[in-house]
Amino acid sequence: MWTLLLAVGLGMLAGALMVWAWQRWSLHERLAAALDRLRREHPSVAPLQRPLLGDDALDALLNQLGESFRYLERELEQAQARQHQLAALFDHLSDGVVLIDPEGRVVGLNRAARNLLAGARDSAVGRPYPEVVRDYELNELVAQALAGSDTQPGRFVELGRPRRSVQALASVLHGAEQPLVTLVLRDITELRRTETIRRDFVANVSHDLRTPLAALQALVDTLLDGALADRAVAEDFLRRIATEVEHLTRLVSQLLELTKAESGQLHLARVLTDLVTLARSTLERFRPRADAKRIRLELVADDRLPPVPCDPDRIVQVLANMLDNALKFTPEDGCVRLELARDENAVHVRVRDTGPGIPSEEIDRVFERFFKGDRARSSSGSGLGLAIAKHLVQLHGGRVWAENAPEGGAVVGFTLPLARD
Incomplete structure (x- = not known):
């Protein structure tokens, strides 16, 4: 009886050992096959370059798999980092780019495109491109590319408020999982403006x-x-x-x-200058001309105005050009006021008149060379005075601007930086 039980027990133990050995061998084979497949799919995964841990082949294989997976994790992290870099580069392109899938839905667009397209203010990804583009000519351009036209001539369109001149080109981008239509929008507003100037x-x-x-x-x-x-x-x-x-x-x-x-070749002889005295003397030079048209000249200055480092002769030239322009457009019995004030960093100088003001479409052009807002009334000037004033102020580190006053008339001004302690 005991002999039979012992024989059965030994048989069961031998069977269990055989099953365990077979499972271990099967696991080893499957892991080896997985490692071979991993190396075939990723040739850059190198074999283990160190002595195996112990004599157990399964342990050695597990070690190799661990090394391979750690290598792949590093590769994945680097790929994700490169993807983030490419996404940042895409978003900071100066040209607007819109990516559209074959079903006509927007799958991506950058910041420049969002600024140019009115329909891209909200979430644009996943929406049909006509809802995002909202321009007949651009929609037609994209439709032709979706229909299979690889080469199309660019188009010039006007987009947005204020209007921007845009050169648009649509093409099919191959090489991805699915072909994408790329709509490229190049803002040429400044280029056209420069050409006009x-x-x-x-x-x-x-x-x-x-x-x-x-x-x-x-x-x-x-x-x-x-x-x-x-x-x-x-x-x-x-x-x-x-x-x-x-x-x-x-x-x-x-x-x-x-x-x-x-x-930048103009030399500036900077000295600490009392701008109030400089403004008063410049204003007096124009008094005979103002009296001839019965125009009042006024000076309003901040009592706390400190001396300013500047070239006094050049600042007189700036003031003279602005006062000359103000008197030219101020009707009889009007008023031209020269105002000086300060903030923490600069002195603000404004020449305010009671003329007809500046047309809104011309405000950005008053400092252009040879620009004359009303040739019938300004034909005697060269149109260079305010352009020279702008560059002289910029050489001093300041800025110029022009605007219409709410109560009427135009205001032309500039800033000069204060001396640092």
């Missing part, structure tokens, strides 16, 4: 040079035709010639000065 500059220079040159030619021709014999007529014509030459000389001098100011 360049054309206006050339046209205005030509106009301002042609007028006095034509007058000089006519005067000289008249003198040569016989007017020189009449002394009184000749003297009158010579005075006119001198006036036109003076105008040309002043124009060329202003152009040279503006060029130096724009290129």
Whole structure:
């Protein structure tokens, strides 16, 4: 009896050992196959480069799998970091980019696109592109790309408020899990504005040079035709010639000065200056002209105004240009007020008039070269005064601005930084 029980027990123990050995061998084979498959799918996973731990092959295999998984975790972390970097780069592109899937839904867009597209103010991802784009021409461009047109000419559209000039291009992006339509929006508003300024500059220079040159030619021709014999007529014509030459000389001098100011080649002789005294003396220079039009000149200054480090001759030039402009547009019996105040960091200077104000579409252009808001009333000037004033102020580290006062009239001003302790 006992012999039978012992034989059964030994048989069961042997069977259990055989099952355990078979399971261990099976697990070893499956782990080895998994490791081989992992290395085939990821060739960069290197084999273990150290002595195996112990003589147990299963332990060694587990160690190798652990090393491989740790390597893959590091690779995954680096890939996620690169993905975050690419996402940040995508969001900070200067051009607007919208990604659209084959079903016509927006799967991504960057910050520039959100700023340009009115429909992208809310959550745009996942919505149909017409709800996000909201522009007929852009919708048509995207529809053509979705239909399979890989090459399309770019289009120029106007978007947003205020209106922005945008160059748009739609193309199909291959290589991803599914082809995506990429809508690229390039804001060319400033480029067009610069081109307009360049054309206006050339046209205005030509106009301002042609007028006095034509007058000089006519005067000289008249003198040569016989007017020189009449002394009184000749003297009158010579005075006119001198006036036109003076105008040309002043124009060329202003152009040279503006060029130096724009290129930073203008030297500033900075000294601590009492701006109130400087403003009062500059204002008095214009009093005869103001009295002729019955225009009141007023000075309002902060009593706590400290001396300011600046080039007094250049600041007088800035004040003179702004006062000249204010008197030009102020009607008779009006008022021009020069105001000086301060804050913690700068002195604020404002020239306020009671004229018709500045049209809203022209406020951003008053400091452009040769810009004249009303040629009928400002044809005597060169249009360079405020442009020169802007660059002189910027050389001092300040800024200029123009606005309309709520009570009427225009305000043109600038700031000058205070001296640091």
